[in-house]
Amino acid sequence: MxxxxxxxxxxxxxxxxxxxxxxxxxxxxxAKKEVEKFSSNLEAIQAVLEDAEKQQVEKxxxxxxxxKLNDVSYExxxxxxxxxxxxxxxxxxxxxxxxxxFSIPSNCFCFGLVHKATHLHRIATxxxxxxxxxxLITAQKDQFQFHQSSTRRNDEQLKQQLKTSSFVDISKIFxxxxxxxxxxSKLLSDSSEEGKRVLVIPIVGMGGMGKTxxxxxxxxxxxxxxxxxxRIWVCVSDPFDEVKIxxxxxxxxxxxxxxxxxELDEVLQCMSRCIKEKQCLIFLDDVWTEDQRxxxxxxxxxxxxxxxxxxSKIVVTTRKERVAQIMGATTQMxxxxxxxxRAVRQPSxxxxxx
Numbered sequence: 415m416x417x418x419x420x421x422x423x424x425x426x427x428x429x430x431x432x433x434x435x436x437x438x439x440x441x442x443x444x445a446k447k448e449v450e451k452f453s454s455n456l457e458a459i460q461a462v463l464e465d466a467e468k469q470q471v472e473k474x475x476x477x478x479x480x481x482k483l484n485d486v487s488y489e490x491x492x493x494x495x496x497x498x499x500x501x502x503x504x505x506x507x508x509x510x511x512x513x514x515x516f517s518i519p520s521n522c523f524c525f526g527l528v529h530k531a532t533h534l535h536r537i538a539t540x541x542x543x544x545x546x547x548x549x550l551i552t553a554q555k556d557q558f559q560f561h562q563s564s565t566r567r568n569d570e571q572l573k574q575q576l577k578t579s580s581f582v583d584i585s586k587i588f589x590x591x592x593x594x595x596x597x598x599s600k601l602l603s604d605s606s607e608e609g610k611r612v613l614v615i616p617i618v619g620m621g622g623m624g625k626t627x628x629x630x631x632x633x634x635x636x637x638x639x640x641x642x643x644x645r646i647w648v649c650v651s652d653p654f655d656e657v658k659i660x661x662x663x664x665x666x667x668x669x670x671x672x673x674x675x676x677e678l679d680e681v682l683q684c685m686s687r688c689i690k691e692k693q694c695l696i697f698l699d700d701v702w703t704e705d706q707r708x709x710x711x712x713x714x715x716x717x718x719x720x721x722x723x724x725x726s727k728i729v730v731t732t733r734k735e736r737v738a739q740i741m742g743a744t745t746q747m748x749x750x751x752x753x754x755x756r757a758v759r760q761p762s763x764x765x766x767x768x
Contacts, residue, residue, distance in 0.1 A: 420460050423487045427453045430494050430735075445497065445534070448541040452490060455545070455552045459483065462560035469558065476558055479551065486547050493540045495749075498735060500533055502744050578699050580647035582630035593617075596748055597632050601695065601727055602641055612717045616730045616738035619750025625731040628748075629697050632729065642695040643723075654703035656712045660685045663696060678711070686715045693723040701732045706740045713741075 427449055470477040600615050617625045632638055633645060646666030648659055660681045664672040667688040675681045696716070703709065716722055730741065738747050 420456055420463060420483075420487060423491055424453060424456055424460070427456070427490075427494070430498060445538040445541055448538065448545050449494075452541070452545050452548060455548045456487075458552055459555060461562045462555055465560040465562075466555075466558070469560070473558075479554060479558070482547075483551050486544055486551065490541075490544050490548075493537060493544060497534075497537050497541075500537065502747075506745065577651070578626050578630075578647075578649045580630055580633045580645075580697070582627060582634060584631065584634065593628055593748055593750065594631055597628060597729070598635060598638070600746060600748075601632060601638055601729075604725065611724045612722050612726045612728060613746060614728045614730060614741045614743040615746045615748065616732060616741060616743050617748045617750065618732055618735050618738055625750055626699055628750075629699060629729055629731050633695075633697055638695065641693075642726075643692045644689070644694045646694060646696045648696065648698050649700060650698050650702075651700045652702040654701065654705065654708050656708060657681050659698070659712060660715075664688050666696075667692070667694075682711070682715045686718070686721050689716070689722050689726075691721075691723050692726075694726045696726075696728045698728065698730045701730050701737050702734065704734065704736050704740060709740055 430449055466476055466480060470480055597615065597617070600613070617628060619625050633647060639645065644667055646663050648662040648666070650659060657676070657678050660678075661672045661675075664670075664681075664685050669684075669688045671684050671688065672681060675684055716726075716728065730737065730743075732738065735744075735747075738744050
């Protein structure tokens, strides 16, 4: 249905990253403006989608209009994927260049800036062209005299999802084999990022794409069960409650020491004792917060040298790439993409970053 697609695209538009270079400030601002316009147009269309879906059954003209809308929406998802991929690639190059900048000639540096701006400019131009198409589609909706829907999904409604658990019916799960193999490879690997005792692996994608299912499959994998001393599942959702999450981790280790604890510090101290020297695999499902302080207050006791054993892993599912950035885990990110309506979308260049 078009309604589900448009809702998903709006989610991705909200999470698209514009954090970046001083050299391309004007370009970044232009792209941000195009995304804001695109969001505004989609929201205007979203209000009449329910009626449009009904009318397409009897009216070819409405069906054609919805097809055009779907095509533009899928194309915009592709463009946003390319944009975020380029931003992540450049962030990684920036970190690398700091270590080797003494050996880079100034003319190469200038060439790199030009190439970077040129690539982003091409993507921003695609955004602008798609926006022009969507503006025409938005104007055309008036000729059908659609009735507006009284209900609208918003960010708060998106967060009010059912609680999740680690249980999954494996016999009913199909597809996403590549993502599953990638996640298992990361979990069962002895290697970790330099200087990090505990590896954080974010699974990022829009709602309904199967992030939680992928995490459940990994949690229940027999090799994973054998590899880790403790496996812990926590449904985080919103708000991000450090006390609640820490207590869930404590109970996941088999302890009930948290029963009479209420203060954050005493709960974190208890959590530290429960995970001490254990190789843990912790799943934090459905994380929304972009407050870095909240993450750090929970993360610090998990990664301290005398707590979780080296080789422990944290898997985070989230709709927001910003969450992965806050956790400093963009190089380990598993990005879930749309499955196209007629064909599976090609792997993004993000794959080359892994």
